[in-house]
Amino acid sequence: MILTHIKKRVILFVRWYKQLRQEGIRIYGKDQSAMPLYDRYNAWNCFWWALRNSGTHLLNGDYRYPTYWQELKAQGKKYDMFDL
Numbered sequence: 001m002i003l004t005h006i007k008k009r010v011i012l013f014v015r016w017y018k019q020l021r022q023e024g025i026r027i028y029g030k031d032q033s034a035m036p037l038y039d040r041y042n043a044w045n046c047f048w049w050a051l052r053n054s055g056t057h058l059l060n061g062d063y064r065y066p067t068y069w070q071e072l073k074a075q076g077k078k079y080d081m082f083d084l
Helices: 002-028 044-056 068-074
Strands: none
Touching: 044 068
């Protein structure tokens, strides 16, 4: 179980990394030296962004794990933020 979770996370990390690098080149081009360091799609930033994203989101932007609100919606229940 744990090994499967780690394997899925590594696969998702690699896919996120590749997607972020390609997106940065597509949007800003290969030379991003004029941009601030925190905003560049360089290897270091993409590594950290992919590490964070792979723990919480799928490549299409959906959450990896259902949230409380998504579970209520799937059950057909209405929810109000003041009911907590």
